[in-house]
Amino acid sequence: MPHIEIRDVSLIYDTPSGSVPGVQGVSFSIEPSEFLCIVGPSGCGKSTLLNIIAGFLMPTGGEIRIGGKIITGHGMDRGVVFQDFAQLFPWRTALANVTFGLEMKGISKAEREKIALEQLRLVKLDKFVRSYPHHLSGGMQQRVAIARALAYNPSVLLMDEPFAALDALTRDEMQRLLADVWRETKKTVIYVTHNVAEAVYLADRVVVMTPHPGTVKTEIPIRLARPRDPLSVEFLEHQKELLRHLGGEAGKA
Template identity: 45%
Template sequence: MTMEQQAHPVQPEPPAENPRSGPLISVRNLSVSYNLARTGTTRVAIEGVDLDVQEGEFITVLGPSGCGKTTFMNVIAGLVKPTAGEVLIDGVAVTGPGPDRAVVFQDYALLPWRTVADNVRFGLEMQKKLRGAGWRERVQEAIELVGLAGFESSYPRELSGGMQQRVGLARAIVAQPRILLMDEPLGAVDALTREVMRDEIEKLIAATGKTVVFITHSIEEAILLGDRIVVFKSHPGAIKEVITTDIPRPRSERSVQSDPRFLELRDHLWDALQGEAAAAARTSGA
């Protein structure tokens, strides 16, 4: 059963009573540097990044390996502190993790001694949202939304990679964050599962209305999922360009693979990333 078939119990969250004007996420002159004790040098991971993300937008972040995409996401998540600049959520500076954001990792990060239901419940435990009635229903709704009804008592070792990633998605959405931060969430699954899950993530976001920052190495994935594509350049990481996708939803690889706009974007992004990969190789002396 697909996420779309399971999605009816959960409705998008109502908007705030007095919504702020302006972007939900504001990144201002963001830079992150690391001191390398072994060599006594400093490595600049990202430098001078500026970006606004509107509520309900699906932003895909694309770039060569080592360009700082994950560092960028971790600053938004509150897991990494900036060296300079800031990230604002609804006008408030990010100083650490918060209940308005949830992260979906590439490697699932499930607790192997916990069942599916208990792993999903962990999302509420982390946000201290187990008080009061209704949390069991929220856990069940999240499990149904990602198409795992019937697997509540299964352990991670009993699930395929795609099913484990669905558990990770359910754990992220159960606490009803406004923002989902997804770091290569489909990078560890096979090609067929990746295509199926990509389509279902699009349906999931349509059903919940979340704001998403989604990191990927896949050009096709960036186009198929993103309202806008943020292209990073390497060494140090910075935004090279931001592209509006302009392809009607829903999108699947088979339905858009002959669309002129899809082909135009794919060729443009391929050229951009090929140039960045060549520049990175020259910088590293490869």
């Protein structure tokens, strides 16, 4: 049984100039522990779709099931990481940011600090537990955000272009780190990006979306051995295939 099923999901935005379809008739499913990337040019509705899966937006049509149950809003079965570094709470240390979800679950202070510390070690930030977010670099802040989303042990990790605002070197490092974290935690991941190389590096399968309205164009499985070599011929072949489907649009972004 698939972990997540997205069935014929549509969302129509009401704007002053009439209703605009953001996402239309999107269907696909994700297996447990699968790493799925959604790739598409800006405005193709990929972030909208992720927000629907996260439960922040209600679809105007269709349904999403996680573990067989229809979702009706946000829930602790999903962890969310956004693109914006500002997602961390500036008034909480790295550690206190990571313990937030555990606090909501009512777990004791000693226990939640132990768990949070494990998570911060997983993203290689155990030296910065007492630092406030504004003392951390962008890459470090995103790592705290990943640790925070994993700490309360959701089965699904939803990521909305988490590394898009980072410099290229840091981004490469973060992708390697995320691949390691995923291998260790075996979460089901839905990862939105417009970066084709990133998708080929991370994903088991890539869903390609096209805009106006946002629909699924195709799905491409990536059957490369991990860890992947971004300079190998097969890797570049997959990138080319993806770019072909995107009509070269996303490659420029």
